[in-house]
Amino acid sequence: MSDELKRGLEGVLVAESELSHVDGEVGTLVYRGYDIEELARDASYEEVLYLLWYGSLPTREELESFATSLADERDVDEDVLATVRTLADAGERPMAALRTATSMLSAYDDGAEVEGREGTLEQGARITAKIPTVLAAFERARQGQPPIDPDPELSHAGNFLYMLTGVEPDEVSEETFDEALTLHADHGLNASTFTAMVIGSTMADVYSGVTGGIGALSGSLHGGANQDVMELLYEIHESDKDPVEWVKDAREAGRRVPGFGHRVYKVKDPRARILQERLRDLAAASGDDTWLQYTTAIEEYLTEEGLVEKGIAPNVDFYSGSVYDSMGIPMDLYTPIFAMSRVGGWVAHVAEYQADNRLIRPRARYTGPDSAEFVPIDER
Structure with a gap:
């Protein structure tokens, strides 16, 4: 049994599944093929x-x-x-x-x-x-x-x-x-x-x-990034600044742009590509393309800055929030x-x-003291 520590279980295979497969290197997602x-x-x-x-x-x-x-x-x-x-x-x-x-x-x-x-x-x-x-x-x-x-x-x-x-x-x-x-x-x-x-x-x-x-x-760290993206877009909108200039200033101030980067994807999330197109459809139907302009401009700027080359590409959250906002969802x-x-x-x-169950029961490496002398409560 290996004693190698894998924090966050990164890279550890714990099960086989026929349900979905993510290829983060090329940016694909399949459900049952x-x-x-x-x-x-x-x-x-x-x-x-x-x-x-x-x-x-x-x-x-x-x-x-x-x-x-x-x-x-x-x-x-x-x-x-x-x-x-x-x-x-x-x-x-x-x-x-x-x-x-x-x-x-x-x-x-x-x-x-x-x-x-x-x-x-x-x-x-x-x-x-x-x-x-x-x-x-x-x-x-x-x-x-x-x-x-x-x-x-x-x-x-x-x-x-x-x-x-x-x-x-x-x-x-x-x-x-x-x-x-x-x-x-x-x-x-x-x-x-x-x-x-x-x-x-x-x-x-x-x-x-x-x-x-x-x-x-x-x-x-899991489900809330799309809300973070929308809060950022509204902050940009209320500033009346050009979205690219706003992001430049934010990055210089040490702020991170939410909706970029993923634990698995090293290229643009395929779900982001699809939602970007649906955002185009919603913008065309409503006549308001503000969020489409902002997200597209920010993505193009960060791509030119080399983030995508470094494996930090738009994920699904970068476009899902603006899609939901365009439908009036809080x-x-x-x-x-x-x-x-x-x-x-x-x-x-x-x-x-x-269907082929085995209780999931990993181990932790003990890092506490080897021995401790018990002291009765009245003597502590």
């Missing part, structure tokens, strides 16, 4: 869920049945919604509220005792269907508005936007949001996916795994929306790992 650009362009989020959970793209009949069964699970018990309102009134952070509500969902799951892969996927489908309802209800509660019942006739993406705003989204917004969900659905053994998988390895239920995944995703909902998408990957990884 399908390129992410093709899936984002031609498949719905529901199709991607089916692919991740069941191993193949669905036929039209399979998709209709799957999408219908998912839509039928969108309703959330009133007790959970009451808790969501309480959390909103208390000023709770959206990710913390989502974590609490997701854990609470298991109390109202009549099928929560189903075992094996089938039970994991059934529970996972219910969680995946209900998280958008919880999140939309939380935001509306913060605005002093009642929740909007889910519409089973709308897609997963379209229904969330409808529940959030009370208005059915236009085609560009729905397609863009659907693509964003697809792009964030899975990404290898990132921190939140690994967390869910570790919990799953104890044979805990998928509610526990997803709740743990949400907790891991809430950390500033900044502190960006990471919960990430969770709303990534739950599909968490469920898939838990189901896959549990």
